[in-house]
Amino acid sequence: MKGIKKALCLLVLLFSVALALPVTANASTNGHTAQEALAWARAQVGKSLDYDGVYGAQCVDLIKYYYDFLGCASYARGNGCDYATNALPSGWARYQGAQPQPGDILVYSGNDSNPYGHVAIYEADRVTYHQNLDYNQWVVCSSYQYNRLGNPYWGVIRPDFVSAPVSATWEGPTLTSVTETNATVSGKVTFGQTLKTTSAGMRLYDGSGNLITYYKPDTTNYTSTYVTFDFNINTELYYTLSPGKTYKVQFYTVSGGREYTSSAVTFTTPHTHSYQNGACTICGAKDPNYKLTAPSVKTDYLISTGKPYIKWAAVAGASKYEVYRSGSKDGTYTLLGT
Incomplete structure (x- = not known):
C-alpha cells in the first residue's frame, strides 16, 4: 500500500530542521509557473x-x-x-x-x-x-x-518554477535630436517589485519590422525596481540612419529571469527633397513647382470604319489623361473620359 491512513489521535512530529541546499540551474518545469x-x-x-x-x-x-x-x-x-x-x-x-x-x-x-x-x-x-x-x-x-x-x-x-510576470510600466521610447542620420532614444521601465536585471538594451528595426541591429551591454547585473534607457544610435548601436527612411525602436530588459519589452515606436528621419519627374526620389512627395508638359497628340482615321482617333506619347510624371471634345476649335469643350 502506497497511501496513508489518517491517524485518530494527535501525533507529535519530531523532525530535523536541517535544510538541503537548493541546486541552481535553469528552470525545468516545462515553462510553467x-x-x-x-x-x-x-x-x-x-x-x-x-x-x-x-x-x-x-x-x-x-x-x-x-x-x-x-x-x-x-x-x-x-x-x-x-x-x-x-x-x-x-x-x-x-x-x-x-x-x-x-x-x-x-x-x-x-x-x-x-x-x-x-x-x-x-x-x-x-x-x-x-x-x-x-x-x-x-x-x-x-x-x-x-x-x-x-x-x-x-x-x-x-520544482524550479518559472517566475510569474511582474507588472512593468513603460515610459517611452521617446525620440529626440532626430536628424537625417542619427537619433537619441530614451525611456524607463518601472517594475511592480524589485528585480535583478541581467540584460537591458534597444532593438532597431526597419519600417517593415525587420531587425537591423541592437544594443546589448557587455555586462548588466543590478537589482532595482526600475531601469532607465538613453541611447545614441550612431555611437552606441554603431549604425547610421538613412535620410527619409522609416524605422522602429524597442527597449527590452531581462529581469527576474524573464524578458520584458516596450512597445515599438515608429519614426522617420528628415531629408532634403530630391525631385525627379515631379516627385521626390526619397519619399515620393510631389514637387509643388513641377508642371507637366502637354502631350504631343496625333490624329488619324480607322480605315475600316472611317472614324477618327487620337494617340499620344506618355508624359513623364503624369498619372492620368483627360480627353475633351468640341465641335469647333474655339468652341466649348466637354470631357469625354479619363
Whole structure:
C-alpha cells in the first residue's frame, strides 16, 4: 500500500530542521509557473489517476502525472517515502522539515502502519491534493493540516518554477535630436517589485519590422525596481540612419529571469527633397513647382470604319489623361473620359 491512513489521535512530529541546499540551474518545469501547476492539480480532483497501471490509483500516480505535466516524468520513481532521496530534475531542490510553498511536493516518511510513505501537492497549510488518502483511490483536496497526517511529514520537493510576470510600466521610447542620420532614444521601465536585471538594451528595426541591429551591454547585473534607457544610435548601436527612411525602436530588459519589452515606436528621419519627374526620389512627395508638359497628340482615321482617333506619347510624371471634345476649335469643350 502506497497511501496513508489518517491517524485518530494527535501525533507529535519530531523532525530535523536541517535544510538541503537548493541546486541552481535553469528552470525545468516545462515553462510553467507555480500557479499554473496548482491549476492543474485542482483540475484533477475527483479523478482516479493510474499512471503506471500497477496497484491501481496510488498517491505516487498523482505525483507521476504532476512530474509529467512539469516535463520531468522520468524522475518520478519509487514509493512515497523514496521521494526523500530519489534523483531530482535539474534545478529542483529538496528541503527536509521546511515550511512548504505553493506547488511543492509534500513527502511523508513510512511508519509501522504504512511503510511506503506518502506524497501530495501543497497549496496552503490546509489545502493539499492527495490520491489514496484514507484508501480513496481518487484525487481529493484535503483540509487536513499538511503536517498532521498518519505518516510523519518529512519535507518537500520544490520544482524550479518559472517566475510569474511582474507588472512593468513603460515610459517611452521617446525620440529626440532626430536628424537625417542619427537619433537619441530614451525611456524607463518601472517594475511592480524589485528585480535583478541581467540584460537591458534597444532593438532597431526597419519600417517593415525587420531587425537591423541592437544594443546589448557587455555586462548588466543590478537589482532595482526600475531601469532607465538613453541611447545614441550612431555611437552606441554603431549604425547610421538613412535620410527619409522609416524605422522602429524597442527597449527590452531581462529581469527576474524573464524578458520584458516596450512597445515599438515608429519614426522617420528628415531629408532634403530630391525631385525627379515631379516627385521626390526619397519619399515620393510631389514637387509643388513641377508642371507637366502637354502631350504631343496625333490624329488619324480607322480605315475600316472611317472614324477618327487620337494617340499620344506618355508624359513623364503624369498619372492620368483627360480627353475633351468640341465641335469647333474655339468652341466649348466637354470631357469625354479619363
